[in-house]
Amino acid sequence: MKIAVLAGDGIGPEIIAQAVRVLEVLKADGLAIELEYGLIGGCAVDATGEPYPEETHRLASQADAVLLGAVGGPQYDALPRQQRPERGLLAIRKKLNLFANLRPAMLYPELANASSLKYDVVAGLDIMIVRELTGDIYFGEPRGIDVRDGQRVGFNTMLYSEAEIRRIAHVAFQAASKRQSRLCSVDKMNVLECTQLWRDVVTEVSKDYPQIALSHMLVDNAAMQLVRNPKQFDVIVTGNMFGDILSDEASMLTGSIGMLPSASLDENNKGLYEPIHGSAPDIADKDLANPLATILSVAMMLRYTFNQEDAAQRIENAVKQVLAQGIRTKDIAEPGMESVGTHAMGDAVLSSM
Ligand code: IPM
Ligand code: MG
Numbered sequence: 515m516k517i518a519v520l521a522g523d524g525i526g527p528e529i530i531a532q533a534v535r536v537l538e539v540l541k542a543d544g545l546a547i548e549l550e551y552g553l554i555g556g557c558a559v560d561a562t563g564e565p566y567p568e569e570t571h572r573l574a575s576q577a578d579a580v581l582l583g584a585v586g587g588p589q590y591d592a593l594p595r596q597q598r599p600e601r602g603l604l605a606i607r608k609k610l611n612l613f614a615n616l617r618p619a620m621l622y623p624e625l626a627n628a629s630s631l632k633y634d635v636v637a638g639l640d641i642m643i644v645r646e647l648t649g650d651i652y653f654g655e656p657r658g659i660d661v662r663d664g665q666r667v668g669f670n671t672m673l674y675s676e677a678e679i680r681r682i683a684h685v686a687f688q689a690a691s692k693r694q695s696r697l698c699s700v701d702k703m704n705v706l707e708c709t710q711l712w713r714d715v716v717t718e719v720s721k722d723y724p725q726i727a728l729s730h731m732l733v734d735n736a737a738m739q740l741v742r743n744p745k746q747f748d749v750i751v752t753g754n755m756f757g758d759i760l761s762d763e764a765s766m767l768t769g770s771i772g773m774l775p776s777a778s779l780d781e782n783n784k785g786l787y788e789p790i791h792g793s794a795p796d797i798a799d800k801d802l803a804n805p806l807a808t809i810l811s812v813a814m815m816l817r818y819t820f821n822q823e824d825a826a827q828r829i830e831n832a833v834k835q836v837l838a839q840g841i842r843t844k845d846i847a848e849p850g851m852e853s854v855g856t857h858a859m860g861d862a863v864l865s866s867m
Contacts, residue, residue, distance in 0.1 A: 516579075518550050522599075523793045524795045526582075528799070528801070528805070531860070532809060533811065534581075535860050536829060555599035559597055578784060579820070581808075588795055604653075613781075614644065616643075617643040617645060621640070621768045622834065625846055628847075631741065635744065636744065636768070639768065641749075647757075654673035655671055698751070699750075699751050700730075716730075716751065717730075772807055776790045804846060832863050843859050
């Protein structure tokens with residue numbers, strides 16, 4: 515199991531360090547894990563001038579899976595767009611063809627009071643967002659800022675081919691068939707032609723999955739329903755940009771964005787695994803960051819890329835146990851509760867394992 519580890523910027527190195535400790539435990543217990551380290555994002559720009567250097571691409575291409583921390587920071591805000599740290603993330607997704615982004619939003623009962631929503635609204639929440647990750651307005655051409663009729667205009671292109679829609683729809687239907695067999699496809703077909711095609715193709719693909727109950731929802735309504743009654747959802751499938759926004763929203767239902775892992779898969783289940791939160795430069799190097807999303811990303815890696823369900827559950831159970839013991843980083847602590855740092859949270863997970 516060759517794993518490329520790309521810690522990135524901000525809190526990336528701290529949270530990755532704890533996830534690596536988890537991998538080392540599994541290795542000591544007999545899994546054939548091999549770790550190799552590379553640069554991505556702002557630290558890569560500092561070292562090489564590029565957010566996704568060729569050398570990192572070689573490393574990531576040769577690995578079976580990539581474990582990524584986070585990229586970005588205010589010191590990079592003035593860089594030209596092509597050099598921004600986020601470009602590194604978009605480049606690795608695109609170049610490795612990681613089109614299927616799985617973002618589970620699951621509420622641990624112990625954290626129900628950390629959610630900003632009422633307990634009854636979120637208790638038992640378990641949603642899977644399937645976000646298309648290599649198309650849409652993120653990558654569509656033409657794009658840019660031009661001058662037209664004497665003033666600047668900015669433009670991007672929302673574009674999906676039916677093949678792109680079809681393959682992410684298949685991933686979503688299959689995910690739904692392993693869960694509660696309900697799939698909600700989110701679009702904006704009342705305004706955007708691109709998403710009319712999305713709805714048409716998802717409906718066509720549904721004929722292959724008669725056992726799945728497919729529904730469609732407009733994105734503005736979906737944003738509202740996610741806070742009104744999130745438990746109506748099982749699997750949500752949507753495009754790159756709507757998925758970006760809805761998955762941040764869904765994360766807060768669970769109490770903290772610091773808890774949510776993700777997997778980004780290609781057609782052969784090679785994957786990149788990362789927490790869905792960002793680099794949080796304001797708390798970097800302070801031993802404050804929650805490493806659980808990254809540790810849970812390792813569990814997803816073992817499940818989806820390496821088919822090691824037992825090891826995946828071992829990690830997830832350790833996390834559950836730590837939460838049940840009342841151990842909290844600051845982001846998930848209730849008022850009046852004591853909290854521990856990043857490293858101590860790693861200690862707790864390791865001793866549970
Ligand atoms: C995410 C992030 C990225 C995205 C950024 C950092 C490019 O917000 O993974 O959700 O927009 O996809
Ligand atoms: Mg995002």
